[in-house]
Amino acid sequence: MTKTDSTHQPNFIRNIIEKDLKTGKYDGRVHTRFPPEPNGYLHIGHAKSICLNFTLAADYNGLCNLRFDDTNPTKEEEEYVESIKEDVRWLGFDWEEREYYASDYFDQLYAWAIKLVKDGKAYVDDLSAEEIKEYRGTLTRSGKESPYRNRSVEENLELFERMRAGDFEDGSRVLRAKIDMAHPNLNMRDPVMYRVLHATHHRTGDKWCIYPMYDFTHGQSDSIEEITHSICTLEFEDHRPLYDWFIEALGIYHPQQIEFARLNLSYTVMSKRKLMRLVAEGDVSGWDDPRMPTISGLRRRGYTPESIRDFCERIGVAKKESMVDVALLEHCLREDLNKRGPRVMGVLRPLRVIIDNYPDDQVEELEAINNPEDAQMGTRKVPFSRELYIEQDDFMEDPPKKFYRLAPGREVRLRYAYFIKCVDVVKDEKTGEVVELHCAYDPKTRGGDSPDGRKVRATLHWVSAPQALEAEVRLYDRLFDKPDPEDDKDTPDFAAHLNPNSLETLTRCRVEPSLAGAIPESRYQFERLGYFCVDRKDSSETRLIFNRTVPLRDTWAKIKKAGGM
Numbered sequence: 001m002t003k004t005d006s007t008h009q010p011n012f013i014r015n016i017i018e019k020d021l022k023t024g025k026y027d028g029r030v031h032t033r034f035p036p037e038p039n040g041y042l043h044i045g046h047a048k049s050i051c052l053n054f055t056l057a058a059d060y061n062g063l064c065n066l067r068f069d070d071t072n073p074t075k076e077e078e079e080y081v082e083s084i085k086e087d088v089r090w091l092g093f094d095w096e097e098r099e100y101y102a103s104d105y106f107d108q109l110y111a112w113a114i115k116l117v118k119d120g121k122a123y124v125d126d127l128s129a130e131e132i133k134e135y136r137g138t139l140t141r142s143g144k145e146s147p148y149r150n151r152s153v154e155e156n157l158e159l160f161e162r163m164r165a166g167d168f169e170d171g172s173r174v175l176r177a178k179i180d181m182a183h184p185n186l187n188m189r190d191p192v193m194y195r196v197l198h199a200t201h202h203r204t205g206d207k208w209c210i211y212p213m214y215d216f217t218h219g220q221s222d223s224i225e226e227i228t229h230s231i232c233t234l235e236f237e238d239h240r241p242l243y244d245w246f247i248e249a250l251g252i253y254h255p256q257q258i259e260f261a262r263l264n265l266s267y268t269v270m271s272k273r274k275l276m277r278l279v280a281e282g283d284v285s286g287w288d289d290p291r292m293p294t295i296s297g298l299r300r301r302g303y304t305p306e307s308i309r310d311f312c313e314r315i316g317v318a319k320k321e322s323m324v325d326v327a328l329l330e331h332c333l334r335e336d337l338n339k340r341g342p343r344v345m346g347v348l349r350p351l352r353v354i355i356d357n358y359p360d361d362q363v364e365e366l367e368a369i370n371n372p373e374d375a376q377m378g379t380r381k382v383p384f385s386r387e388l389y390i391e392q393d394d395f396m397e398d399p400p401k402k403f404y405r406l407a408p409g410r411e412v413r414l415r416y417a418y419f420i421k422c423v424d425v426v427k428d429e430k431t432g433e434v435v436e437l438h439c440a441y442d443p444k445t446r447g448g449d450s451p452d453g454r455k456v457r458a459t460l461h462w463v464s465a466p467q468a469l470e471a472e473v474r475l476y477d478r479l480f481d482k483p484d485p486e487d488d489k490d491t492p493d494f495a496a497h498l499n500p501n502s503l504e505t506l507t508r509c510r511v512e513p514s515l516a517g518a519i520p521e522s523r524y525q526f527e528r529l530g531y532f533c534v535d536r537k538d539s540s541e542t543r544l545i546f547n548r549t550v551p552l553r554d555t556w557a558k559i560k561k562a563g564g565m
């Protein structure tokens with residue numbers, strides 16, 4: 001199991017575990033689980049739960065299971081199971097041989113349901129779904145008992161067996177726990193345990209036409225696996241009495257459920273249902289679209305597992321819901337890549353530069369530093385020649401006062417190369433657009449400094465035109481244009497807040513030749529621009545495609561400086 005390298009902050013879950021270890025509550029064991037429902041791809045919220053469960057287990061010498069909560073055959077697919085496994089592994093966690101499925105427990109759950117029927121603690125109800133809802137009452141109004149509530153054990157056993165045998169239509173009957181229709185907690189008002197559903201399950205096939213509900217599955221699965229601390233999100237707090245009731249009624253090993261606040265992230269929606277809608281409606285290219293908050297999307301965007309784990313550690317665990325600024329996630333990535341990401345030069349919107357006084361047939365190999373943060377990463381050679389590209393917006397013909405970059409008559413430094421001075425500007429006759437610059441270089445400034453102490457105010461990145469590789473660069477921005485796309489009384493549909501400019505594709509970019517054969521998923525800092533990674537799906541040896549992960553400017557560092565943290 002991966003150990004995170006940062007020291008962990010104490011939190012209320014660690015406090016509970018440490019107390020349990022002291023009192024010997026579970027014989028000194030810590031055993032957690034991550035229980036995804038395979039009905040979509042995992043998102044960054046799940047990453048919080050994954051990191052929490054696996055890290056707690058690792059830190060206390062325990063174990064963490066991967067358990068698929070697959071009780072809903074109509075929504076679950078093998079594709080999701082595979083993607084979940086891939087994502088958990090990629091994040092750096094290992095469930096070893098402990099890959100479990102709630103569906104593996106269907107026989108046991110059925111036997112336990114029969115036990116509850118025999119004990120007079122469960123009954124078959126013929127009310128329709130609407131009637132059950134109606135009879136349930138509200139927070140202020142007590143529920144009403146079903147007319148079928150007092151069936152004999154024999155009749156219940158027979159009906160439940162017939163439910164299982166396929167004698168009844170979907171929705172016609174359910175098995176309910178017999179608890180208390182006047183209970184202040186609505187979950188305790190005779191909750192449904194089993195429903196009839198004639199559907200093929202991805203693992204059990206057509207063996208079952210009744211399926212257990214989440215509440216009758218989760219705690220029992222925890223119990224079977226001898227989980228000690230069953231950590232889940234706050235919406236299950238109200239289900240805890242039921243979790244405990246089933247375990248007590250069955251008289252089986254009793255894990256404890258502990259709830260924490262789910263992660264909410266600004267400029268993001270975080271529910272598989274909503275993410276699925278974006279995929280289905282073509283708002284994104286798929287679950288792993290680099291704009292998606294899915295783990296596979298973040299991965300494709302260029303995020304590192306380390307940065308995501310660091311983020312999950314920093315946000316901590318609390319009992320109260322809050323919204324985390326996505327700038328913190330970006331900050332964690334920049335910190336990681338700043339240390340590890342090799343620097344290269346690439347020009348996104350090329351402007352041709354001719355160095356008039358540079359020999360026509362000469363190519364020099366200049367030395368460039370791979371990472372100023374890490375001398376061990378060494379240096380590389382970048383070619384320099386008479387014809388270069390610089391960034392279009394690094395030149396202005398008529399610059400305003402604070403623009404220090406290239407302009408007619410002005411001298412700037414080309415990174416690792418020479419000082420150049422702009423001597424002429426060539427424009428398209430028709431459009432007036434600047435298409436080419438003519439410059440003069442000072443041979444004495446090789447390496448980037450002038451022996452006469454002359455200063456320049458800007459250093460530009462560049463690539464040598466003849467050797468440059470053409471590349472496509474996909475510039476990604478936030479998927480939504482509002483910090484909380486769901487918080488809008490006028491337009492409750494979050495999709496109304498999709499950012500129309502979340503993707504800009506540039507096809508004629510130029511990058512330095514050292515990037516030839518760059519392997520998919522490798523990550524770089526393009527000097528002065530940001531962090532980029534080779535797209536893991538679409539890039540190939542003949543067609544280099546980079547995704548911009550994040551630009552360099554760190555909004556989080558600013559927020560922090562301004563006292564916002």
Ligand code: ATP
Nearest residue numbers: 035036037045046048049232233262263270271272
């Ligand atoms: P969604 O609402 O996105 O569909 P879910 O809770 O239905 O998520 P599950 O597959 O049931 O998804 O979740 C697996 C585990 O991940 C659960 O323990 C759940 O509590 C946890 N989890 C889901 N979303 C978040 C989140 N935003 N923050 C932290 N944990 C989460």
Ligand code: MG
Nearest residue numbers: 036037039069
């Ligand atoms: Mg769920």
